[in-house]
Amino acid sequence: DADVTQTPRNRITKTGKRIMLECSQTKGHDRMYWYRQDPGLGLRLIYYSFDVKDINKGEISDGYSVSRQAQAKFSLSLESAIPNQTALYFCATSPRPGQGNTGELFFGEGSRLTVL
Amino acid sequence: GQNIDQPTEMTATEGAIVQINCTYQTSGFNGLFWYQQHAGEAPTFLSYNVLDGLEEKGRFSSFLSRSKGYSYLLLKELQMKDSASYLCAVNEAGTALIFGKGTTLSVSS
Numbered sequence: 001d002a003d004v005t006q007t008p009r010n011r012i013t014k015t016g017k018r019i020m021l022e023c024s025q026t027k028g029h030d031r032m033y034w035y036r037q038d039p040g041l042g043l044r045l046i047y048y049s050f051d052v053k054d055i056n057k058g059e060i061s062d063g064y065s066v067s068r069q070a071q072a073k074f075s076l077s078l079e080s081a082i083p084n085q086t087a088l089y090f091c092a093t094s095p096r097p098g099q100g101n102t103g104e105l106f107f108g109e110g111s112r113l114t115v116l
Numbered sequence: 117g118q119n120i121d122q123p124t125e126m127t128a129t130e131g132a133i134v135q136i137n138c139t140y141q142t143s144g145f146n147g148l149f150w151y152q153q154h155a156g157e158a159p160t161f162l163s164y165n166v167l168d169g170l171e172e173k174g175r176f177s178s179f180l181s182r183s184k185g186y187s188y189l190l191l192k193e194l195q196m197k198d199s200a201s202y203l204c205a206v207n208e209a210g211t212a213l214i215f216g217k218g219t220t221l222s223v224s225s
Contacts, residue, residue, distance in 0.1 A: 033212055042217035043159070043203065058212060090158060099148070101162075102166075104149060105213060108156035 003027045004089050006108035014116050019078040021111045023091030031094045032074035034066060035104065036087040043090065049074055049095075077087075081115040086111050118217035123202050127222045128194050136189045136219045138204035148191045149213060150178050151203040159203055163189070184197040191221075199223045 004025045013019055023032065033047040035058075045058030048064040055066060065077045075088060078085055089111045097103035119141040128134040140148070147166040151159035165171055165180035165187060177190040189202055204216040 035215075040217065043215040045204075045212050045214060048212040056212070057215070072168075094194060102147065102149075102164040103207065105151075105159075106160045107160075109158055 004091060004106055005106040006089075006111045008111060009109065010112045012114045012116065013081055015080075016084055017081050017115075019081050019113065021076045021089055021113070023074045023076070023108055025091075026092045026107075027070050027093055027095075027106060028071075029095050030071065031070065031096065031103075031107070032078045032090040033094070034064075034074070035090045035092065036060070036085075037090060037110075038087050046076065046089075050086055058069075078113075081113075083115045086113060086115045094103040118206055118208065118214045120204055120206055120214065122202075122219045123206065124217070125222070127218045127224065129224060130196060130225050132194050132214070133166040133190065133192050133221050134194060134221065135223070136191075136204075138187045138189070138216060140185050140187070140204070140206045140216075141169045142185075142206050142208055144208040144210070145182060145206070146179055146209040148178075148187050149205040149207070150176075150187075151205065152201060153201045155200075156201075161202055162202075169180050196223050 033048040039092040049068045080095040092105040095101040122138045150162040153159040163178035170179045175192045182188045199219040203218045206214040
């Protein structure tokens with residue numbers, strides 16, 4: 001089983017619909033992240049959370065919201081999906097840097113979202 | 117904010133050596149990462165530099181110069197399976213990793 005699990009892996013939806021992408025992890029990491037990837041634009045940070053009570057906006061948070069329900073769960077919502085939110089979305093986790101940890105990210109397998 | 121630049125595409129042949137450069141501008145530098153990403157897959161960690169100098173890990177090495185805001189990833193003895201995107205990412209203290217747009221490397225026989 002994957003350490004970082006994203007659901008759904010693929011989703012096609014229509015403009016205006018509400019969509020939730022879920023991420024769960026068994027790595028015991030405090031930190032979780034949502035990125036989106038578009039061809040030619042690389043990975044862009046949407047939101048991140050350093051612990052259960054911490055939520056921070058990233059580079060491109062407009063149109064998105066997140067919920068950190070527990071240490072192991074971090075969900076991303078699109079309240080009213082639009083076509084330019086069509087992308088590959090990655091959840092990632094990391095340990096706190098220090099004590100031998102670099103703080104490297106561990107990624108889920110990605111969720112491909114298409115908004116028609 | 118951060119500005120991270122790396123070439124969009126590179127090509128090389130099997131057995132060769134290739135160097136992928138990354139330049140960055142940031143405040144509160146707290147480390148630089150390189151990731152490899154094959155098409156349709158998640159990125160995987162390759163290397164981490166926080167101090168100046170070279171880190172070697174098998175066929176891959178990564179170099180950092182903090183004063184120049186510069187890093188490179190060196191891939192030796194290229195293999196076809198090294199065809200992938202290589203992502204440079206910079207960490208500022210207290211924030212999340214920010215990625216460059218990635219360099220797509222094509223290795224031909």
